Amino acid sequence: MADPKKKMSRREMFRKGALGAGIVGVGGAAALLAARTAKGGTVWQIDPEKCVQCGQCATYCVIDPSAVKCVHAYALCGYCDLCFGYFPPGFEPSESFEQPAAEAQLCPTGAIKRKWIEGPHYEYTIDEDLCIGCGKCIKGCNNFGNGSLFLQVRHNRCVNCNECSIAAACPSNAIRRVPADHPYLLKGEDHKG
Amino acid sequence: MKRFAIIVGLVAAALVSTAQAAERFALPQFKTSYVRPLTEVPPARPGVYEFVDIGALLVALAAASYLAIKMRSRRGLWWLALGSLLYFGFWRGGCVCSIGAIQNVALAVADSTYVVPLAVLAFFILPLVFTLFFGRTFCAAVCPLGAIQDLVIARPVKVPAYLEHALGLLGYVYLGAAVLFAATGSAFIICEYDPFVSFFRLVPFQRPGDTMQAINGSTNMLLVGAGFLAAGLFIARPYCRWLCPLGAVLRLLGLASKWRVTITPDECVQCRLCEDSCPFGAIRRPTRDEPHAPRLLDRRRLATLIVVVPIVLAGSGVLGGWLGPTMARMHYTVRVADRVRMEETGRVAGTDDMSEAFYATKQPRETLYADARDVEHTFVIGGWLLGAWVGLVIALKLIQLSVRRTRNDWEPDRGTCVSCGRCFEFCPVERDRLKKKPLSGKAPA
Ligand code: SF4
Ligand code: SF4
Ligand code: SF4
Ligand code: SF4
Numbered sequence: 001m002a003d004p005k006k007k008m009s010r011r012e013m014f015r016k017g018a019l020g021a022g023i024v025g026v027g028g029a030a031a032l033l034a035a036r037t038a039k040g041g042t043v044w045q046i047d048p049e050k051c052v053q054c055g056q057c058a059t060y061c062v063i064d065p066s067a068v069k070c071v072h073a074y075a076l077c078g079y080c081d082l083c084f085g086y087f088p089p090g091f092e093p094s095e096s097f098e099q100p101a102a103e104a105q106l107c108p109t110g111a112i113k114r115k116w117i118e119g120p121h122y123e124y125t126i127d128e129d130l131c132i133g134c135g136k137c138i139k140g141c142n143n144f145g146n147g148s149l150f151l152q153v154r155h156n157r158c159v160n161c162n163e164c165s166i167a168a169a170c171p172s173n174a175i176r177r178v179p180a181d182h183p184y185l186l187k188g189e190d191h192k193g
Numbered sequence: 194m195k196r197f198a199i200i201v202g203l204v205a206a207a208l209v210s211t212a213q214a215a216e217r218f219a220l221p222q223f224k225t226s227y228v229r230p231l232t233e234v235p236p237a238r239p240g241v242y243e244f245v246d247i248g249a250l251l252v253a254l255a256a257a258s259y260l261a262i263k264m265r266s267r268r269g270l271w272w273l274a275l276g277s278l279l280y281f282g283f284w285r286g287g288c289v290c291s292i293g294a295i296q297n298v299a300l301a302v303a304d305s306t307y308v309v310p311l312a313v314l315a316f317f318i319l320p321l322v323f324t325l326f327f328g329r330t331f332c333a334a335v336c337p338l339g340a341i342q343d344l345v346i347a348r349p350v351k352v353p354a355y356l357e358h359a360l361g362l363l364g365y366v367y368l369g370a371a372v373l374f375a376a377t378g379s380a381f382i383i384c385e386y387d388p389f390v391s392f393f394r395l396v397p398f399q400r401p402g403d404t405m406q407a408i409n410g411s412t413n414m415l416l417v418g419a420g421f422l423a424a425g426l427f428i429a430r431p432y433c434r435w436l437c438p439l440g441a442v443l444r445l446l447g448l449a450s451k452w453r454v455t456i457t458p459d460e461c462v463q464c465r466l467c468e469d470s471c472p473f474g475a476i477r478r479p480t481r482d483e484p485h486a487p488r489l490l491d492r493r494r495l496a497t498l499i500v501v502v503p504i505v506l507a508g509s510g511v512l513g514g515w516l517g518p519t520m521a522r523m524h525y526t527v528r529v530a531d532r533v534r535m536e537e538t539g540r541v542a543g544t545d546d547m548s549e550a551f552y553a554t555k556q557p558r559e560t561l562y563a564d565a566r567d568v569e570h571t572f573v574i575g576g577w578l579l580g581a582w583v584g585l586v587i588a589l590k591l592i593q594l595s596v597r598r599t600r601n602d603w604e605p606d607r608g609t610c611v612s613c614g615r616c617f618e619f620c621p622v623e624r625d626r627l628k629k630k631p632l633s634g635k636a637p638a
Binding site for chain 1: 217218219220223224225227229230231232233234235236237238240243286288289290294296297298305307308309310311312313314318321322325380381384385394411448449450451525545546547549550553598
């Protein structure tokens with residue numbers, strides 16, 4: 001009986017040593033990393049300068065419809081009557097021009113609302129409940145217009161996945177983590193103030 | 194929605210003066226009193242919720258440890274597991290989770306510009322600390338992945354020991370791969386291949402002030418998850434035992450834990466009634482009952498192993514290094530470089546979104562190729578390390594199998610036991626304590 005007892009205590013000592021090492025290791029890791037944490041954390045956002053409007057944002061988000069929506073920087077908009085984000089390419093103005101039917105619109109869900117302001121100027125607003133984040137309008141506006149439309153992760157919808165599913169699929173690596181207290185990468189933002 | 198939205202304006206005048214050159218269409222000067230609307234920017238989830246999550250984790254861990262070790266209450270653990278499943282699983286959509294947090298930590302260690310969110314760090318550290326003190330009580334009733342598997346266990350079958358030992362190594366391989374891909378900034382594979390998160394996200398949810406929305410998991414992972422749950426009816430907690438990278442870490446820490454669950458509340462009376470009560474095969478019998486080879490043989494086997502181990506390490510290291518460039522394809526830069534090179538050499542016609550995004554940056558191809566080579570180089574080293582890690586794990590397993598230890602009682606294996614508490618009620622000493630009738634006949638599974 002003496003032999004197993006001795007062995008037990010040797011094992012017990014070994015275990016205690018391992019426990020000590022474990023506590024020191026985990027504690028050390030915690031201390032080192034604690035210095036590098038961000039209070040409030042980070043969220044995912046699209047860099048509009050990098051996005052190529054590939055369409056993945058509409059399909060890869062874990063939320064349905066996507067947490068990515070089209071956003072309008074009104075201050076960049078030309079208020080064009082023939083908006084390239086609103087009308088499909090090659091659209092011919094006709095008598096139905098003022099309030100075109102859904103088929104005559106570029107947006108597949110008719111999420112862009114058009115309102116006459118004055119002269120040849122129209123205001124375009126996005127109904128985010130309808131927008132699916134496909135980026136079709138943005139492509140049009142970027143290619144031929146002022147580029148005032150762009151995609152953003154909307155944080156009232158996004159659940160802030162540890163790895164954004166869209167970011168993993170994005171062909172232009174446009175989605176990155178940003179501080180939660182500055183959660184948007186707006187177009188024209190650096191013109192502010 | 195509006196209630197939570199704050200409005201940020203772009204100062205139009207400043208904009209007109211500095212950015213006009215870029216506009217294709219002049220910005221209109223309105224004659225009427227029209228004012229441009231401001232871009233709405235709804236804020237992110239308020240930071241206080243981070244502390245709610247950390248608090249919930251702390252409370253759940255403390256409760257699980259108390260219920261498992263002090264109260265010895267299987268029923269309590271069951272309810273706690275259900276609660277954790279509902280909160281960390283269905284309500285929080287499976288994010289943030291302690292298993293995935295391994296990757297954030299690996300990335301933070303490798304990339305000094307990456308900041309770990311406080312909640313993620315807490316989710317990484319707290320289960321480790323609790324396991325060092327109380328054994329795997331995190332797995333018992335806090336982890337939502339463990340909980341969903343635990344709740345579906347119906348008729349667990351016994352898995353042969355050799356299979357259990359062999360499959361148990363997979364978690365360490367998965368851990369190594371996850372760390373490699375996270376540290377190189379390639380992918381978070383634990384998140385991408387989480388089999389249960391798709392279930393958690395099937396439930397439509399609503400946040401205060403928002404419209405109802407549905408979260409969808411990926412259909413493929415949903416099928417994989419369904420497969421795991423179906424198998425889990427008969428094979429208790431398959432993901433926990435053989436795949437979970439955190440489970441692999443906790444198994445090691447559990448070996449050193451200060452306290453842990455015991456089958457019996459007092460002295461083991463050697464009745465062997467608990468023998469088959471553990472669905473995870475974690476109960477070890479006293480060594481005197483075990484048929485075993487003479488010690489000399491064990492010693493000789495150990496000596497052989499000590500010679501073999503460096504060879505195994507080197508071999509798997511070489512293999513890993515050889516696989517490095519293949520694994521590097523997980524990295525964005527390498528994928529772009531491959532595509533651009535194929536277009537340059539005419540092996541594919543036309544461009545795709547990825548190459549177009551690269552051309553839009555107006556960077557020379559050579560820079561891209563050089564960056565990709567750097568990444569591949571990192572992956573060759575990383576592959577070596579991953580290979581050596583796998584070799585080390587295999588070697589340690591073989592050594593562990595050759596080392597004999599002495600046990601006088603029936604007891605749970607410190608690493609394998611997930612502190613679920615199922616075995617308690619099979620022990621007659623425990624039944625005595627609870628003033629329950631002794632069990633008659635063979636224990637049901
Ligand atoms: S996946 Fe990337 S490139 Fe595609 S639309 Fe979204 S942000 Fe833009
Ligand atoms: S983090 Fe998740 S919810 Fe948010 S945009 Fe990405 S995939 Fe969608
Ligand atoms: S082994 Fe992994 S999945 Fe299972 S309960 Fe533990 S941490 Fe969760
Ligand atoms: S508490 Fe008992 S039944 Fe549960 S895992 Fe541990 S040994 Fe097995």
